[in-house]
Amino acid sequence: MLVLGWNVDERISVPDNSRNAARGVVAALAGPRSVELQQYALPEPGPGEALLEVLRANVCGSDVGIFHHRNPVLRDVVLGHEFVARVSALGDGLIQDSAGTPVSVGDRVVVVYFRVCGRCRPCGRGEFNMCVHWADTMAAPPGRAPHFHGAFATHYHLAAGRHFYVVPDVLTDAEVAGANCGLAQMLFTSERMGVRRGLTVVVQGCGGLGLYACAIGAASGARVIAVDRDPRRIAAAVQFGAAEVVDLGVHTTAADRERRMLDLTDGDGADLVVEVTGRPEAFGEAVSFARTGGSIASVGNLGVGPGSELAISPATFTRKNLTVKGYLRYDPWYLRRALDFLVDTRDLHPYGTMSDRVYALDEIPAAVARTESGHAMRAAVVP
Ligand SMILES: [Zn+2]
Ligand SMILES: [Zn+2]
The missing domain is CATH 3.90.180.10 (Medium-chain alcohol dehydrogenases, catalytic domain)
Incomplete structure (x- = not known):
């Protein structure tokens, strides 16, 4: 009632x-x-x-x-x-x-x-x-x-x-x-970032946005590395196409996680990092995960308020030749593509259990x- x-x-x-x-x-x-x-x-x-x-x-x-x-x-x-x-x-x-x-x-x-x-x-x-x-x-x-x-x-x-x-x-x-926000947002973001076969994509945060990012990355032929701390979300990330995971419960410090990321990428770091955590500190880690010349999509920290400022040296972006881009909302026809994407991949990933x-x-x-x-x-x- x-x-x-x-x-x-x-x-x-x-x-x-x-x-x-x-x-x-x-x-x-x-x-x-x-x-x-x-x-x-x-x-x-x-x-x-x-x-x-x-x-x-x-x-x-x-x-x-x-x-x-x-x-x-x-x-x-x-x-x-x-x-x-x-x-x-x-x-x-x-x-x-x-x-x-x-x-x-x-x-x-x-x-x-x-x-x-x-x-x-x-x-x-x-x-x-x-x-x-x-x-x-x-x-x-x-x-x-x-x-x-x-x-x-x-x-x-x-x-x-x-x-x-x-x-x-x-x-x-x-x-x-979840098509009209999460999935359409990540299709737009992934296409603008140039997610494609041969690239390594780190997905920070395995909530709805993160799982969609894993599925899109996998469908594009990219190698997806998911980062989270919740065991159920980590398991879901694998179901949604992540090839590797970095578990914050195992790699407990930022330095630890950066080392792990370098190990997983032949010492390079990731081509693309998609930050969808809603946690400001994750953006700092995105900078450490990206390879020299890599790109970071900042998507997940929309809802954080005052007190979420970070101290990052601008020289970091210069030295690493980083591209950082925020993505908010999408071109409307990406929602039509989201429906096609779900039809094409619904047998691969359990969207209904999100x-x-x-x-x-x-x-x-x-x-x-x-x-x-x-x-x-x-x-x-x-x-
Ligand atoms: Zn939304
Ligand atoms: Zn207008």
């Missing part, structure tokens, strides 16, 4: 069939670590819009930072952005997805979680992942119509012009729920804590 609470002390219950009624529920962030379930009338989709029913949403690493109010833009919001949904209602004129596939009520879809307007300066430069309107939906307060701005909710309002793709029938909800526990909408703080603990790949929310 869903439990609605305007605050912790005052909770009201609604019947299980609430999602079929004309009202829905969103998990609103009312303050740091304070989640309220709020009920709103379901919006009628206007021209080019759609109303979606959320089937499954994951707690992404960046949700953890938002939950703690570390994100400067996303404060008074509906939580959740990594999800798969089913079309409940289509507005006039919305007859196909962003790749031209016909869409009907009842189809499952994945949504590019940020807006790409196509008209701003970054979009004009082809830097679609940097669209200045990216947060138009995500940053909207829950009290503002059409209310259903996030994925930790019974429903999601798809605004006109937003990118979305119909999900192939062969993919389960659990397999595809979250080991499912939470209800009134358990969001527990789900976030589970992801934050570093022991789950992805906690999943099923409204």
Whole structure:
């Protein structure tokens, strides 16, 4: 049963069939670590819009930072952005997805979680992942119509012009729920970094992003070395294509790990390092893992706040001829590629097992804590 609470002390219950009624529920962030379930009338989709029913949403690493109010833009919001949904209602004129596939009520879809307007300066430069309107939906307060701005909710309002793709029938909800953030992000990152056969790729952190990075690296023919401390994540990294692992429980110091990395790379260091840990100190280790002339992708430390500064000598980058590049969001069509990638590799890797526990909408703080603990790949929310 869903439990609605305007605050912790005052909770009201609604019947299980609430999602079929004309009202829905969103998990609103009312303050740091304070989640309220709020009920709103379901919006009628206007021209080019759609109303979606959320089937499954994951707690992404960046949700953890938002939950703690570390994100400067996303404060008074509906939580959740990594999800798969089913079309409940289509507005006039919305007859196909962003790749031209016909869409009907009842189809499952994945949504590019940020807006790409196509008209701003970054979009004009082809830097679609940097669209200045990216947060138009995500940053909207829950009290503002059409209310259903996030994925930790019974429903999601798809605004006109937003990118979305119909999900192939062969993919389960659990397999595809991570496509629109984790997998599309890592496909974009890996392609921009030039991950390919013959290169050694270190993946620091084996949560959702890290496991996707392992799978993409393996599919590209690269040799993947995964770094983590949790035994379950390390085992998963091997299942997702890592050829070697560096276990922080065995190699307990940074110097130890650097030596191990040199041993595994004939004394060179790694061609490419993908940092997806959410731990600032891991970036310092990325610098030590990369070979001279190597590249580092900084992806995982989006959600860390003040107090996470590092002291690194700029000379390190010069001496090693390092390339360091941050990657945030992706060009929207990478989500279509993510669906193809899942269809192509679903027999190789157990995508459906990436979250080991499912939470209800009134358990969001527990789900976030589970992801934050570093022991789950992805906690999943099923409204
Ligand atoms: Zn995310
Ligand atoms: Zn734009």
